Amino acid sequence: MELAGLQNLLDAVTGARVACVGDVMIDRFVYGEVSRTSPEAPVAVLALGRESVMLGGAGNVARNVAALGGKAALAGMIGDDPAGREALGLIGGEPGMESHLVTDAARPTTVKTRYVAAGQQLLRVDSEDPAPATRDTENRIAAAARYAAEGAGAILLSDYGKGAVTQKVIEACLEARAAGAVLIVDSKARSFARYGAADLVKPNASELARATDLPTETDEEVEAALKHALELSRCKAVLVTRAAKGMSLAVRGEGVRHYPGRPREVFDVSGAGDTALAALGLALAAGQSIDDAVTFALLASGVVVGKAGTATATPRELVEAEIAAHLAPAEAKLASPAQMAAQAAAWRKKGLKVGFTNGCFDILHKGHVAYLAQARGWCDRLIVAVNSDSSVRALKGEGRPVNDLESRAVVLAGLAHVDLVTAFDEETPIELIRAARPDVLIKGADYTVEGVVGHEEVLGWGGEVRLAPLVDGYSTTAAIARMTAKN
Numbered sequence: 054m055e056l057a058g059l060q061n062l063l064d065a066v067t068g069a070r071v072a073c074v075g076d077v078m079i080d081r082f083v084y085g086e087v088s089r090t091s092p093e094a095p096v097a098v099l100a101l102g103r104e105s106v107m108l109g110g111a112g113n114v115a116r117n118v119a120a121l122g123g124k125a126a127l128a129g130m131i132g133d134d135p136a137g138r139e140a141l142g143l144i145g146g147e148p149g150m151e152s153h154l155v156t157d158a159a160r161p162t163t164v165k166t167r168y169v170a171a172g173q174q175l176l177r178v179d180s181e182d183p184a185p186a187t188r189d190t191e192n193r194i195a196a197a198a199r200y201a202a203e204g205a206g207a208i209l210l211s212d213y214g215k216g217a218v219t220q221k222v223i224e225a226c227l228e229a230r231a232a233g234a235v236l237i238v239d240s241k242a243r244s245f246a247r248y249g250a251a252d253l254v255k256p257n258a259s260e261l262a263r264a265t266d267l268p269t270e271t272d273e274e275v276e277a278a279l280k281h282a283l284e285l286s287r288c289k290a291v292l293v294t295r296a297a298k299g300m301s302l303a304v305r306g307e308g309v310r311h312y313p314g315r316p317r318e319v320f321d322v323s324g325a326g327d328t329a330l331a332a333l334g335l336a337l338a339a340g341q342s343i344d345d346a347v348t349f350a351l352l353a354s355g356v357v358v359g360k361a362g363t364a365t366a367t368p369r370e371l372v373e374a375e376i377a378a379h380l381a382p383a384e385a386k387l388a389s390p391a392q393m394a395a396q397a398a399a400w401r402k403k404g405l406k407v408g409f410t411n412g413c414f415d416i417l418h419k420g421h422v423a424y425l426a427q428a429r430g431w432c433d434r435l436i437v438a439v440n441s442d443s444s445v446r447a448l449k450g451e452g453r454p455v456n457d458l459e460s461r462a463v464v465l466a467g468l469a470h471v472d473l474v475t476a477f478d479e480e481t482p483i484e485l486i487r488a489a490r491p492d493v494l495i496k497g498a499d500y501t502v503e504g505v506v507g508h509e510e511v512l513g514w515g516g517e518v519r520l521a522p523l524v525d526g527y528s529t530t531a532a533i534a535r536m537t538a539k540n
Contacts, residue, residue, distance in 0.1 A: 054348045063368045067122040069339040072201040073115040075211030077129035078163035080109035080363040087170040111211035117331030119149030120365035126201035128153040130217040136162035153197040157190045172404045195225035202229035206338025210238045239330045245286040253290045261293045279303035324363035329354040386466035393475040394488040408432030409491035411482045413440045415454040420524040427521040428495040429470035441478040481506040
């Protein structure tokens with residue numbers, strides 16, 4: 054999608070109303086560090102750190118609708134318990150969301166608790182009662198769904214098999230389409246037939262395979278499975294999400310269309326399907342074409358898989374992702390100081406160790422490459438701060454730098470060991486260090502720890518300072534001297 058088209062689409066979806074119906078849950082993420090194995094059993098010992106809590110399931114769909122600029126009306130079921138009250142509080146704290154949740158005092162609110170260390174999920178604990186809602190509760194959910202659907206351009210039904218999506222609730226959603234809303238189902242069910250003549254069912258590849266008893270690895274296998282899914286149900290279309298392979302759509306009476314995905318750095322796939330559903334439904338609610346809606350869903354889900362936890366995508370992030378997709382890989386690593394600070398914070402939130410180093414890097418040579426490789430070995434992500442042209446001139450004298458700032462930054466960004474490049478004009482990079490708050494500050498072994506700018510700050514917030522060995526015989530000054538001698 055071209056940037057102008059994306060901006061027009063974002064304008065179109067702003068304020069569009071979407072009803073989000075189905076299984077509502079709490080997603081809890083507990084982050085910590087693992088440094089040893091328990092002496093009691095062969096299991097890791099997690100030292101607890103921070104905790105984050107957000108709405109999951111249909112609640113996460115609603116969060117994503119609101120984050121993308123739409124108006125989300127959420128209908129579902131919670132228990133009369135602390136987790137249920139937590140869910141209501143989370144809805145109240147999200148602009149663009151309204152609650153139509155019903156309470157069933159006889160069952161708990163569904164809670165998924167994930168324990169994470171170093172960006173890896175160690176364990177998930179589920180607290181739930183997956184039995185279908187009682188007759189009284191399903192009647193109230195159905196009524197809430199009809200009310201939420203009033204004035205909505207799309208009804209998004211999230212069936213996680215946790216009891217809220219009964220046949221009566223499905224029928225209420227089908228009936229609510231009379232006002233012109235499109236009904237899209239995100240199904241974990243074995244059979245898509247239970248959703249009647251829904252406009253679209255959106256499984257992932259493994260769910261499609263389970264519903265059709267067919268493989269779904271290649272394009273040809275997916276095409277066969279999609280056609281069989283239509284034969285087994287009355288839905289008008291099936292859209293399968295295929296992770297990095299993109300999405301594939303089969304419309305009754307038409308062929309299968311494939312929408313390729315883009316290469317992404319995948320950090321956490323939790324909730325990516327919810328984001329895709331929200332973006333797809335929001336675009337269709339705003340009257341966009343199915344092709345544009347699927348492309349929008351691909352872009353939004355691609356953004357959230359790079360985040361920790363059950364995340365949302367914002368219009369700004371989608372625009373930035375679209376811009377980055379059209380940049381060369383090296384140019385995509387270039388950042389302003391503000392962008393650097395935000396990226397460093399995002400990396401730390403994921404549990405990644407952030408490293409920081411700086412220098413002129415005027416004529417890149419073997420010594421620089423070895424130094425940066427060593428620096429990257431001490432962290433998960435490496436930020437390189439480069440002196441501006443005037444800063445190099447102040448340090449090295451007239452005639453320097455040999456290469457201008459843009460050239461030096463792009464060459465550095467082209468190295469595999471460098472994750473982000475920024476620049477500074479001041480005498481030292483202390484302000485950048487304070488903004489990035491690196492876990493490890495790196496300089497060459499020709500320094501002492503006490504002589505490294507920023508060492509007090511980094512050590513003060515619990516970080517470390519490392520000195521990388523230098524390769525003898527390689528320096529920019531020596532290279533310039535050799536060139537001068539030849540002339």
